[in-house]
Amino acid sequence: MFKYLKQLTSLVAMVAVLFTFTTESMAAKKSKTLKNTQKKGFVRCGVSQGLPGFSNADAAGNWTGVDVDVCRAVAAAVLGDANKVKFTPLSAKERFTALTSGEIDILSRNTTWTLSRDADIGLTFVGVNFYDGQGFMVRKSSGITSVNQFKNGISACTNIGTTTELNMRDFFNSRGISYEPVAFEKADEVVAAYDSGRCDTYTTDKSGLAAQRTKMSNPDEHMVLPETISKEPLGPVVRQGDSVWEDIVRWSLNAMIEAEEYGITSANADSMKTSDNPAIKRLVGAEGELGAAFGLDNEWSLRIIKQVGNYGESYKRNIADTGILPDRGPNQLWTKGGILYVPPAR
Amino acid sequence: MNFKLKDLGPQLITVIAVVLIFGFFTYNAQINMENRGIDFGYGFLSQESSFDVQFSLIEYDGSHSYFRAYLVGLLNTILVSVIGIIIATIIGVIVGVARLSPNFLINKFAAYYVEFFRNIPLLLQIFFWYFAALRALPLPQDAEAIFGVFFLTIKGLYVPAFIWENFNIFFYSIVTSIIAIIVIRFQAKKLRETQGKQIPVFLISIGLILILPLLSFLIGGVSLSFEIPQLKQLAATSFVYDGGLSLPPELIALTLSLSLYTATFIAECVRAGIQGVSKGQKEAAASIGLTPNQVLKLVIMPQALRIIIPPTTNQYLNLTKNSSLAAAIAYPDLVLVFAGTALMQTGKAIEIVSITMFTYLSLSISISILMNWYNKKIAIQEK
Numbered sequence: 001m002f003k004y005l006k007q008l009t010s011l012v013a014m015v016a017v018l019f020t021f022t023t024e025s026m027a028a029k030k031s032k033t034l035k036n037t038q039k040k041g042f043v044r045c046g047v048s049q050g051l052p053g054f055s056n057a058d059a060a061g062n063w064t065g066v067d068v069d070v071c072r073a074v075a076a077a078v079l080g081d082a083n084k085v086k087f088t089p090l091s092a093k094e095r096f097t098a099l100t101s102g103e104i105d106i107l108s109r110n111t112t113w114t115l116s117r118d119a120d121i122g123l124t125f126v127g128v129n130f131y132d133g134q135g136f137m138v139r140k141s142s143g144i145t146s147v148n149q150f151k152n153g154i155s156a157c158t159n160i161g162t163t164t165e166l167n168m169r170d171f172f173n174s175r176g177i178s179y180e181p182v183a184f185e186k187a188d189e190v191v192a193a194y195d196s197g198r199c200d201t202y203t204t205d206k207s208g209l210a211a212q213r214t215k216m217s218n219p220d221e222h223m224v225l226p227e228t229i230s231k232e233p234l235g236p237v238v239r240q241g242d243s244v245w246e247d248i249v250r251w252s253l254n255a256m257i258e259a260e261e262y263g264i265t266s267a268n269a270d271s272m273k274t275s276d277n278p279a280i281k282r283l284v285g286a287e288g289e290l291g292a293a294f295g296l297d298n299e300w301s302l303r304i305i306k307q308v309g310n311y312g313e314s315y316k317r318n319i320a321d322t323g324i325l326p327d328r329g330p331n332q333l334w335t336k337g338g339i340l341y342v343p344p345a346r
Numbered sequence: 347m348n349f350k351l352k353d354l355g356p357q358l359i360t361v362i363a364v365v366l367i368f369g370f371f372t373y374n375a376q377i378n379m380e381n382r383g384i385d386f387g388y389g390f391l392s393q394e395s396s397f398d399v400q401f402s403l404i405e406y407d408g409s410h411s412y413f414r415a416y417l418v419g420l421l422n423t424i425l426v427s428v429i430g431i432i433i434a435t436i437i438g439v440i441v442g443v444a445r446l447s448p449n450f451l452i453n454k455f456a457a458y459y460v461e462f463f464r465n466i467p468l469l470l471q472i473f474f475w476y477f478a479a480l481r482a483l484p485l486p487q488d489a490e491a492i493f494g495v496f497f498l499t500i501k502g503l504y505v506p507a508f509i510w511e512n513f514n515i516f517f518y519s520i521v522t523s524i525i526a527i528i529v530i531r532f533q534a535k536k537l538r539e540t541q542g543k544q545i546p547v548f549l550i551s552i553g554l555i556l557i558l559p560l561l562s563f564l565i566g567g568v569s570l571s572f573e574i575p576q577l578k579q580l581a582a583t584s585f586v587y588d589g590g591l592s593l594p595p596e597l598i599a600l601t602l603s604l605s606l607y608t609a610t611f612i613a614e615c616v617r618a619g620i621q622g623v624s625k626g627q628k629e630a631a632a633s634i635g636l637t638p639n640q641v642l643k644l645v646i647m648p649q650a651l652r653i654i655i656p657p658t659t660n661q662y663l664n665l666t667k668n669s670s671l672a673a674a675i676a677y678p679d680l681v682l683v684f685a686g687t688a689l690m691q692t693g694k695a696i697e698i699v700s701i702t703m704f705t706y707l708s709l710s711i712s713i714s715i716l717m718n719w720y721n722k723k724i725a726i727q728e729k
């Protein structure tokens with residue numbers, strides 16, 4: 001009898017140890033995520049499974065894109081090296097679970113900021129790195145030039161698990177058009193299905209349409225309709241409950257945008273240290289103690305600008321020069337007629 | 347007392363360990379969810395889903411609840427499983443018997459079919475049928491009519507819809523003839539056992555099932571017309587068929603790949619079952635004057651079925667579970683609609699995944715119970 005009692009006690013003790021371990025790490029320091037990231041030596045970043053211009057891996061496995069650059073900026077600020085990022089490609093369906101379960105620390109995957117996502121499911125959106133809207137792509141040969149020409153019975157290919165599905169319903173319903181939604185889990189299959197003629201139209205964010213068009217067997221046969229049927233502010237997301245980490249990601253993005261505003265580029269960042277403008281000096285770490293607020297050194301933003309570049313450089317490199325969306329549209333600085341306007345870094 | 351404790355001890359410890367481990371996970375999940383401000387609850391099921399589904403057996407659109415969306419997905423899963431099981435069984439039995447055929451060509455063809463289809467991963471087969479095979483189909487405007495009324499196109503298979511008048515009379519006539527057939531079979535069996543008389547039950551059954559419904563048309567006022575799909579232009583090069591019924595290509599591809607894949611395993615079960623009945627049985631049956639048909643029906647099959655049913659049950663379960671691969675090709679099954687879109691829109695991961703797991707468990711257990719009941723029925727009645 002005592003034999004089993006002994007086994008039982010050791011089991012209970014083991015479970016008790018497990019409990020204390022978890023509760024202890026749960027209480028944790030102010031930013032558990034920052035501590036873990038510095039300990040691991042890389043930033044864990046969730047990206048798309050391949051969306052040119054936003055997050056796309058080349059044949060050698062190097063990730064590029066404006067979403068990728070947000071994670072690289074955080075790595076530069078926190079770890080001093082923009083390349084210390086581990087990218088995890090996620091489907092639309094998996095992305096939030098991956099973040100809330102702690103598999104990744106930043107979700108930078110062309111994700112629309114909505115009330116229910118922000119408030120409901122344990123996430124916090126830190127900003128917007130691309131202002132987008134949902135649109136439709138059709139074959140040029142169909143002769144359709146406007147969404148007003150859509151008729152009953154149209155079939156529309158799209159992704160599951162996105163705001164696209166909801167917007168699509170609102171759009172067709174408000175116009176009283178009956179439609180057939182064909183929703184796939186992966187973007188590549190949506191493109192393949194639309195390309196082969198399964199659907200009359202392909203709908204997702206306009207930037208996505210422009211990017212996926214480059215993957216079609218003959219991109220020139222397709223066009224994106226001019227109408228935009230929704231607001232899709234895309235931005236990086238972090239887990240709720242770690243406000244320091246949230247601030248680091250938010251200000252890494254803001255620093256890139258503000259650097260463009262003040263004309264600081266990866267090439268001239270070092271020479272800007274002697275600038276007369278105190279706002280510029282603060283951004284390149286020559287004045288003030290901005291990094292201390294997150295527990296970082298003072299050159300965090302300088303490293304972002306030097307290693308990743310400012311927002312304009314990132315946009316040009318990933319989206320404009322690749323021919324996806326040469327025109328910056330609303331994603332232009334507020335000083336140049338766009339809506340990019342970030343709070344001051346001071 | 348000591349003896350009892352020795353017996354109970356390990357079991358007690360196992361139970362406590364299981365409870366503690368589950369308790370630990372639940373506790374951990376609770377704390378994690380609390381930390382991140384996630385609520386737990388099933389209240390979302392009654393909320394408006396606000397997304398549409400491509401193909402549904404019940405009336406559904408985005409203004410219905412998430413629970414309704416769950417039912418849509420569940421019914422679509424059941425639909426593809428039931429059709430898949432029926433087709434897989436038919437192909438499986440034919441191929442299984444064909445593998446035992448003395449005809450070299452039939453025999454080898456069946457063997458190659460089995461080896462080919464069961465050795466390629468199912469997901470690849472699904473992609474093949476969807477993207478390679480079905481994609482080779484014509485656009486609606488280029489489709490040739492099959493028998494003038496069926497249209498197989500890249501957007502799906504369009505078939506005429508039946509439009510009934512007085513359908514209930516037709517339905518009752520079918521039910522009546524089925525009941526009559528059951529009674530006649532019962533009586534025929536009795537006659538054979540008591541007086542040794544043989545009645546052509548099969549012919550009578552066919553006659554009944556034809557004559558009664560025919561009468562319902564002639565004098566019962568039942569009438570039937572067809573609504574044939576019509577080509578409709580959406581835009582210069584976009585067409586679709588209007589009217590009639592349409593089967594989405596996703597359903598066709600999924601059913602096809604699931605049946606062809608599972609049929610190979612069923613064929614092997616059937617072959618093993620028939621080979622498992624000893625040769626002496628057949629010879630003995632023939633020696634007492636049974637016809638070859640009777641030998642198969644009364645002696646071989648009842649014994650073979652006992653061997654065939656249990657492993658075939660497994661294949662039915664596999665097919666049902668494999669139907670969840672539907673998500674890859676946009677067939678709106680339970681996983682795509684509920685554990686996909688609904689999960690994303692609500693963010694209720696734990697709730698939705700638990701419901702989905704429980705649903706598949708229930709489906710599998712239902713199939714098991716049904717097949718076990720059938721297995722028991724055909725098992726040797728020990729006296």
